[in-house]
Amino acid sequence: MAEGALFDLAGNVINVLGSFIAEEIKLALGVKTEIENLKSRVSTIQAVLLDAEKRSSQNDVIKNWLGKLKDVLHDADDVLDDFSTEVLRRKVMSGNKMTKEVRIFFSSENQPAFCNKMGHEIKAISERLNAIEKEMMAYDFSRSLVEPQVMNRADRETYSFVLKDEVFGREHDKKKIMERLFDDSGEENISIIPIVGIGGLGKTTLAQLVYNDEDVQTKFEIKLWVCISDIFDVQRIIKEIVEQLTKRQHEGGLEILQNKLREELNGKKYLIILDDLWNEDGNKWRRLINLLMVGSRGSRIVVTTRSTKVAEITGATSPHELEGLVLEKAWPLFVKMAFKGGKEPENQILVALGKQIVGKCIGVPLAIRTIGSLLYGKTNVIEWQSFLDVKLSKIAQQQNDISSTLKLSYDHLPSHLKQCFAYCRLFPKDFRIDVNTLINLWIAQDFIVLEDPRQRFVDIGREYFMELLWRSFFQDVEIDVLDNIKSCKMHDLMHDLAILVSGMESAILNSSGENVIEKVHHVSFDLVDSSSQFSIPVANKRKIRTILAASVGGKLGNLTCDALISNLNYLRTLDLSCLGLHVVPHSIGELSHLRYLDLPENRDIVVLPDSITKLLNLQTLKLYRCSSLKELPQGLKKLVNLRHLDVSACTKLTHMPLGLGHLTSLEILTWFVVRRGGSKASSYSWYKKKQAESGGGLSELKELGNLGGSLFIRKLGHGEDDMVECKATNMNQKQHLQELKLSWNEEWDDGETECYDEMSLEGLQPHPNLKALELNNYMGVRIPSWVSSLTNLVKLILDENER
Template identity: 50%
Template sequence: MAEAILFGLAQKMIENLGSQTFQEIGSLWGVKGELEKIKNTVCTIQAVLQDAAEKQSHDHQVKDWLQKLNDAVYDADDLLSEFSTEAMRRRAVSGNKVTKEVRTFFSSSNQLAFRGKMSSKIKAMRQKLNAIAEDRKNFRLEEYHVETNDVRRKREPTHSFVREEKVIGREDDRKAIIDLLLDSNVEENVSVIPIVGIGGLGKTTLAQYVYNDEKLKNCFELKMWVCISDVFELKIIIEKIIASATGYALGNLEIDQLQRQLREKIDRKKYLLVLDDVWNEDREKWLNLRDILMGGSKGSKIIITTRSRLVAKITHTVSPYILKGLSEERSWILFEQVAFSKGQVTNNPTLVTIGREIVKICQGVPLAIMSIGHVLYCKETESEWLLMKNNLLTNVIKRNEIFPILKLSYDNLPSHLKSCFAFCSLFPKDYEMDKDTMIQLWIAQGFIQSSNKNQQLEDTSHGPARCTWLFF
């Protein structure tokens, strides 16, 4: 995904080099021609980035070329930032008039030296980028049409909320899980119910659906939701459970103090705890956590969502609930909801036929259906839909593997959305992202642009935010 950030950086450079400020100052400082050449070279390189990104996994020479390009583009961006900063400083000093700036610029030997130094640096950078651009010919990289950054479209840690109208085809599963939660004919005070299934089936969504059901509203004195992910450390998990139960975090407490706090909170209470996305297959670690949780009163339940049947085996007290894919018809309803604009289904029966074939390839996996559907929403021609179907047939080989579908969805994102998505990968797994803060970071990186002068960048950013959040 690094190529997405590289693409965004290249796009920012192209826009800056084409701006009136760079044109004026470049002309005054005698480097306008060099800047124009750099812009053309970056455009040429940008056009082959997508193909290079796809080939680097099986071609080490392409991977090395991308690394050299990455270093060069960052160096070029730093140089242009230096150029721009000096230009803005001079403009501020001269009262924002270019004519005054000329007199100020030529008034000292230091300024002449700066001009010569900057001119040499820009020329050297242009030559370096040219050499890298020439190397691309060795790999026969295909050029792709470059989209603008204008937004054309109308694993943050999990949480317990989900809108019911967004859940399709899981009514029977919800009822089955609720029946297990309300079952009082069990020996243990605290029962553990694993929900097991491959990635993308909607285990978390189902758990959210159940967690918020009205039937459970008055059945438990205490309800808690914790995202576990790949860090199964007793102290961290206890801290998360306490935070979910109380609404605040307990910092700087020793493990024995935390255990005591948790026991005081849950002992002799009927509670519901969801441990979402559990990967730990170490039975001893689970038993250490389980011993602390067993103090709840009769009827307490723990739901565990996991991809691993071994996790289910070492944790369950009742038979694991094996989550299956959606039926073909329910899969179609979900796909139809995300892939078609209003009226498009009835107006283009050919797209319906292709869409139903794509749904079959997705094999009832909701995340795959939604990912592909959101990509196709932006594509209107039959040829584009057929290309997506053929790519799916080529890349999706294993029945229980969703990652090729997600990778294909990512590859088909508009380039500015790739940049937004890839930027999120800089944060640790399970890092809690605030949408508005992330939008500000995207804007600061130059990933968000708008062709509408009357529209704030923050408003433009909500489309990328919705699309990017889909992948988490």
């Protein structure tokens, strides 16, 4: 488990116990006493956890003690989740109100089997904690609930320097690479230029500088960027190149792909960047390079690698060896990261200490960024001197070992950010991480803590992400047209650090089952063989909380899917994206602790099982590009904790389920499909009634005041009834909504269509915070006056066809 995560886990257990005690539920006397005792015991232990976790790195006895404590706290968290889930189920059954029936559920006069079971389990956990508490007394821990302080977002002047990724001190390196790109004096038509250096020096950044240079844009017909990383698979690399060239997906074996490659590259001057090459097998390299030798004279292949041996295998005569920044070049980068406003301080003692600290970073930009951000805003000379003498002195002799330097920045994070970072170990190296997905994964594991009930989880999660981004735990961000961060990557060294700090808590598994893990809670996997019967090779599947299909190369059969999720009693996150599923098994409803269910791009799923409505804890349901899906379960309104519902590109979806408006926790609703009826609805009252029984109208949006992100309302009608429904949406109250897309039916009936459409659009007036508005198949002549009130609007699209 990531350092500091136990502190937060204990805090979560304390909060749940406190809510049970304060809840308007009359607990059985024995159960209430056990809950109060357990809360007191966990609070006592939590007070020493920060000190215990610090000392565990040098003391195996304390490390083992923390391991036992972790197991107990996880079990306590699971039992309490059982408890709260059953209470929630009773509330939903009785209309989501705390009725008398629910209040007496746990009373001493009415002790059902479930209550007795919970009482026994809580008592057993309390006894285990009692033994752990007795052991704790021998270690003489200091008691503190004060964590490292992280400046919040309001204290930052800007994050733009991270997003723009300003580069310092690489002008000379760029010039040298550019000279070799355009040097035609050699005998070879196609030459290879390796950039070699240790991790964190900025090899990829230098390659990006060259790749995006204006001269490169004009002098090469074709530019391609391929990230290679750990696995050197010639067919995969060629497939990616072909798909970049043709801008569409390609299937088939290497023979088909290489023919298409030659067709696209033959006789053309190209630049290909092969980033992060690790392959030391000369035969594999020759197989790849022989396929690429079809360009015209002047074509270039730039390779970035940490290994001089890899550079030699490429056959290049002289690699460009990237070195650390000299002090004169490194200092401006440190100043930008460490001092407010990016200005050198007047205090020359701080300047002198800062230059000594930069010297310890051996010119590695990634280390300079992380250490600089760690010291940001600190102006106390004694604090800087202590950091230099105590922290950095321990790693002074470890030249080229940047991981120790990076861990300093990790050590100074508060526990909630530590566990968020460590969780990213589940993504493969060089994986492009969708930021919204990452935040939802954090939410599912209870990593996101709201200080005020009026806050939205997605907003606090984004603040967590920005704090980590500012400290260079993430990089290579991708920005959308609304200036939001869409995705990011982790530097290889940061990924290695995530592996280190997550320990045995997380693992990436493969379909061969070779890497069996005994005490793992979070797993991701790669199906490399579509015929394999994949299973989780873990001794105790009950402990698994996360299953991610982060990198998938095969398909998962429906029977295998059912077997995969069996016995995963406490699973909270399940990602089965892009696995070719035809059916979601009915057994999914048994995963009562599930918070996150990801099923996108399973294009053969027609319906979801009704059992999915039993998942009362579900927060995120993603069905993106389930293009055969016709409807959502009618009982979806039972999912009272649902915050994120993604049905984008579910093109066969005919309507939204009745009662969607009850899901007032919804923060993201990507698509809303208006039930059919259109302008003829008033003439066919029987038809309208039938539709109402199965689908909800636009008025369902009225109470969904927390909606944010992008909302696409499809299949709007052109009639009078449609106009009335539009007014009932309360769109002007949805202050978090950034993008609104509206699409009307392509069919209309009479000359009043223009008038009705104009009034419908008038009724859909959004909040002034809206940044993007798109209208498709709008038959009105006028644009409503409220458009001028959208002072934050940066994107307006009018189109006769739905995008």
